[in-house]
Amino acid sequence: MSYKRAKYCLAFLFLIVIIGVFAPILAPYNPNKLFYDALLQPPSKEHLLGTDAIGRDTLSRLIYGVRVTLSVSVFALGITFVAGTFIGLICAYIGGVVDNILMRIMDILLALPSIILALAIVAILGPSLTNAMLAVGIASIPGFARLIRGAALTIKSSGYVEASRSIGSSHSWILRRQFLPNVTGVLIVYTTLFIGVAILDTAALSFIGLGAQPPTSEWGTMLSEGKDYLYEAWWLATFPGLAITAVVFSVNFLGDALRDVFDPKSKG
Template identity: 50%
Template sequence: MVALEPTAKHRRGGVDARRIWYRLRRSRLTLVGLTISLIVLLMIVAAPLIAPYQPDKIALSSRLAPPSLQHFFGTDEVGRDLLSRVIFGSRASCGTAFAIVILSTLLGSIIGCLSGIIGGLVDTAIMRVMDVFLALPALVLAMALAAALGPSLFNAMLAIAIVRIPTYVRLSRSQTLALRHRTYVKASRSFGASPLYLLRWHILPNALSPIIVQATLDLGGTVLTAAALSFIGLGAQPPTSEWGAMVSSGRNYFLDQWWYATFPGVAILVTAMGFNLLGDGLRDMLDPRLGGR
């Protein structure tokens, strides 16, 4: 009977995949978000296979050509195919967003959970530092950090990740404070379990649902922030294919060559919308207060 108890508990607290799929099929907007997200993932993985041209191939004879059967999205000021650059740009824009969210989620969740478990002066010191970061506008702080580190895609990614960490620290800490008074956590403490043991086996597994939802919702905003830093010259540098940098270059030609800035801008809009729709759907399915279970 004792051996079967963790399995039964896991079934009660685990995620029912069939129920999630059933609710997913009932939500058209969530399906739209999932479809957009899968298309973006396909572009990232299979960019060399689906792009009609090399993204950096220059053809001055075709510079600023309008959309046509040869170039579906037109070309830029040096004749590079915009469709190919948008497809390869998903790697820089969305790949960076995934890396930022993964890094900030891992670091923020671990710091927040340990802060909630340890408590005392350590918890107070960590939360006061997080309050300082949260008191400043996220975009302004990201711009300042990126400018201090130097203009590059990696430095922009690092700056945005640092700005995103406090959100996950507070979220995971709040979950930890709610979980540390549970009977099984107190029992582990009484047997001398270390904070890392509690974090690995009791806190993180039971706090994953809201963290996953927050990470999914953050993907859209992270894509926009990364594009904004590239737009002002603090992110990806030429000739890297990146949506924000492409919009920045295309704004100089917008009145006569509208396609240059429009298609990368639409890619940013649709991708951010898709991630947000998917995140909203996951929140509805995983949050019991919203009828997700």
């Protein structure tokens, strides 16, 4: 059942990517175009998802928001993936003082929730979408590094690694050809799940004004703008909220299915 559900989620996420790539073609209007004769207009034939307080088409802004969501995922994931994998592999392979120092630093950072750490980083760098993506990527490095280190430690004690060392293989060769391929399953599963975390954290930062700044079409920003009109204009917060929920749930379901593939013992 999980595989069937994962197929639907993968198809949905592929559709989201297509919408983001072809947003200028699919969006009925420019996301920042103002319709002064249609302020806070409910969903209608002209504006399928209604308009906001200054007359911008909600559907167009929602479609363009996909681009921001994809940018967030790729940018933050790249930071976490590269730095977390490097730290985790180095700590597991070298061990000793290097492992103790780096892991104690990771433990200190893990004591704070990722969103709190991201808030601190954005407060230092200043509110912007780029800084929010950077903060989300950095805040997720400790958990990623610890996960990769745990997986790499089991590989370090294996016979083929000891054999490679005994014949004089270089450290870089062992890391690239023996460690990295054997943690690929963990990397794929965790990076998939991280996409949902990145989207939620970035939306949260934008919601409180520390992420994307108006008039950027970002789902968290749209939620923030719509919270003041929950009664008279329910569509402003409802549709961005549904979009965030659908994408995050799809990514998590896909991650669960991938975990079953790469770790059959986790089934059931």
